[in-house]
Amino acid sequence: MEIVSLWVIAFFSLCIFSYLYRNNPFYKFAIHVILGLMVGYMFLQQVTIGLEQLVVSPILEELGRPSPDAPDILIQRVLPLLVASLIFTIFVPERRWLSRIPIGLLLGYGMGYMLTKSLEADVFKQLNATLTQSITAISGDSIFRSRWPAWGQFLPGLSALTVIGLTIFYRFRMQHPTIRTIIYIALSLFICSLADSIMILVGVLTVLSYFFFSFERRGLVEEVSRVGLVFMMVYFGAVFGNTVLTRIQIFIGQVDFLIFKWLGGTWQALFRG
Amino acid sequence: MWRKLLSLNTRYIYLAIVVMVVIPVVLKVPLPTSPSEPTQKLFDHIDTLEAGDGIWFFLDTRPATTAIHRPQLHVLLHHCFSKGIKVVGFNPLAPEATGMGRPFIQEIAAQYGKQEYTDWAYMGYTPAGLAIFSAMSKDIKGLYSQDVTGKAFDEIPVLQQFRKYSDVGLVITLAGLKTPGYWVKYAQTPYKFPFASGVTGPMIADQFPFLNAGQMVGMMGGILGAAEYEGLLKKNNIRKQFGIASASMFVQTVVHYILVAIIILANIATFIINNQDKKDRQARAEARAKADSGIE
Numbered sequence: 001m002e003i004v005s006l007w008v009i010a011f012f013s014l015c016i017f018s019y020l021y022r023n024n025p026f027y028k029f030a031i032h033v034i035l036g037l038m039v040g041y042m043f044l045q046q047v048t049i050g051l052e053q054l055v056v057s058p059i060l061e062e063l064g065r066p067s068p069d070a071p072d073i074l075i076q077r078v079l080p081l082l083v084a085s086l087i088f089t090i091f092v093p094e095r096r097w098l099s100r101i102p103i104g105l106l107l108g109y110g111m112g113y114m115l116t117k118s119l120e121a122d123v124f125k126q127l128n129a130t131l132t133q134s135i136t137a138i139s140g141d142s143i144f145r146s147r148w149p150a151w152g153q154f155l156p157g158l159s160a161l162t163v164i165g166l167t168i169f170y171r172f173r174m175q176h177p178t179i180r181t182i183i184y185i186a187l188s189l190f191i192c193s194l195a196d197s198i199m200i201l202v203g204v205l206t207v208l209s210y211f212f213f214s215f216e217r218r219g220l221v222e223e224v225s226r227v228g229l230v231f232m233m234v235y236f237g238a239v240f241g242n243t244v245l246t247r248i249q250i251f252i253g254q255v256d257f258l259i260f261k262w263l264g265g266t267w268q269a270l271f272r273g
Numbered sequence: 274m275w276r277k278l279l280s281l282n283t284r285y286i287y288l289a290i291v292v293m294v295v296i297p298v299v300l301k302v303p304l305p306t307s308p309s310e311p312t313q314k315l316f317d318h319i320d321t322l323e324a325g326d327g328i329w330f331f332l333d334t335r336p337a338t339t340a341i342h343r344p345q346l347h348v349l350l351h352h353c354f355s356k357g358i359k360v361v362g363f364n365p366l367a368p369e370a371t372g373m374g375r376p377f378i379q380e381i382a383a384q385y386g387k388q389e390y391t392d393w394a395y396m397g398y399t400p401a402g403l404a405i406f407s408a409m410s411k412d413i414k415g416l417y418s419q420d421v422t423g424k425a426f427d428e429i430p431v432l433q434q435f436r437k438y439s440d441v442g443l444v445i446t447l448a449g450l451k452t453p454g455y456w457v458k459y460a461q462t463p464y465k466f467p468f469a470s471g472v473t474g475p476m477i478a479d480q481f482p483f484l485n486a487g488q489m490v491g492m493m494g495g496i497l498g499a500a501e502y503e504g505l506l507k508k509n510n511i512r513k514q515f516g517i518a519s520a521s522m523f524v525q526t527v528v529h530y531i532l533v534a535i536i537i538l539a540n541i542a543t544f545i546i547n548n549q550d551k552k553d554r555q556a557r558a559e560a561r562a563k564a565d566s567g568i569e
Binding site for chain 1: 284287291294295298299337341368369371397399400419459473474478482485494495496497517521525528532
């Protein structure tokens with residue numbers, strides 16, 4: 001029996017792979033069977049577990065007791081079943097409006113549940129982590145700071161002081177081009193020295209600016225949002241690379257099955273008993 | 274030559290990839306990998322647990338990702354069973370995964386002599402949707418009356434110890450669907466328990482904000498994460514040999530080299546052809562201008 005199941009799996013695998021050559025009836029047949037199987041399996045799961053185990057069996061079990069708790073069964077099992085059944089009125093044109101009740105309950109529950117939890121998990125915790133990393137970077141700690149040489153520990157503070165001091169001097173005293181150059185070099189050193197941690201803050205702000213549509217992006221905002229675009233392209237590149245890794249691995253899994261389990265199993269069954 | 278390269282039938286490329294996958298798969302050469310920080314953190318966390326502690330794992334995936342999640346689950350189980358940690362599995366968010374969990378566990382439990390119901394159990398699917406996140410903070414008996422084999426909840430000893438989040442040392446989701454974000458949002462943040470994930474490739478980058486914020490204690494990133502974990506198991510003498518994930522790394526390396534070579538060649542070809550076309554267009558424009566001025 002195991003051999004039969006191996007051959008069935010191998011047959012459908014090869015039918016799907018045949019699409020690499022061209023679209024053909026074997027591929028279409030396999031796709032339809034797999035889709036139907038998936039839907040049928042999920043339907044059966046919902047019926048056996050959702051209906052039978054969680055609704056029908058508890059009701060029958062409670063009714064089988066000498067003194068069943070009728071209000072408890074009504075509220076916990078029967079009423080939810082009736083409300084959920086209203087979804088099927090979607091097939092009756094005159095009563096279609098009733099299907100909005102269970103949909104509305106589900107949506108309302110989901111939205112209420114989501115709103116209260118999302119704020120803390122998606123906003124506050126992430127904001128805290130982003131700002132904490134950036135602040136600790138300026139105060140002397142960063143992701144890679146432990147790997148720097150001893151003299152490099154002073155670089156962020158020193159370069160920041162240079163930028164601030166010379167900017168004030170430049171603004172209020174002389175318009176000397178050398179001072180401007182030193183400011184730019186010190187600013188670059190400052191950014192590079194904090195790049196490992198402050199990059200996260202820079203990335204967050206620039207990417208957020210890309211999705212800011214309340215006014216037309218012009219000038220500095222446009223340039224900043226282009227930096228955000230670069231961050232996003234790096235992210236999409238990483239996602240693409242990892243997707244290739246996953247797809248290749250799924251193919252490796254299938255090849256492993258076809259060679260060792262299907263061919264190997266068949267060889268063993270035929271020639272070694 | 275470059276035009277011929279760009280118009281090459283893609284079937285030849287597929288054939289090359291098939292050959293380059295089949296040969297290394299047959300050879301099964303393991304390629305050790307050095308562990309990344311998320312995998313190391315996950316390993317270290319499980320290492321802090323003791324015999325008798327428990328972990329919950331959730332198969333939030335489909336059978337299509339068996340090639341990734343089976344090695345991930347196997348390394349997890351090797352680590353847990355070698356330390357005497359008990360394991361309970363669920364798949365409440367993915368009904369298609371019901372048939373996956375129990376056979377995966379049985380393959381490894383047999384090697385350590387671990388018994389179903391006393392050392393491990395697999396509960397399967399329950400149609401609770403978002404409600405599972407809060408229900409599991411109180412008592413999983415409200416969600417599951419029996420396990421996937423039909424054995425009643427009260428008759429499974431391992432479940433009596435681990436009935437809510439606070440009873441277990443780690444909750445880990447092996448996700449092929451976008452569920453780690455839901456787990457962090459609706460379970461880990463309000464109920465505060467150690468949470469980790471084993472994800473497929475496209476989802477790896479999405480987990481780093483959670484890792485950096487401390488909402489996850491660790492992560493196995495795709496098959497690479499499983500290979501790194503195998504390396505850690507071997508380094509710590511928990512297993513003597515590498516497994517399927519490390520063998521897959523050699524195949525991945527070969528295929529990725531081919532893909533990178535094809536991408537580089539195609540880009541060079543496109544660049545050269547575009548330049549040639551540009552020069553041809555300029556030459557034709559000049560010739561036409563000369564001809565027009567000659568006519569005039």
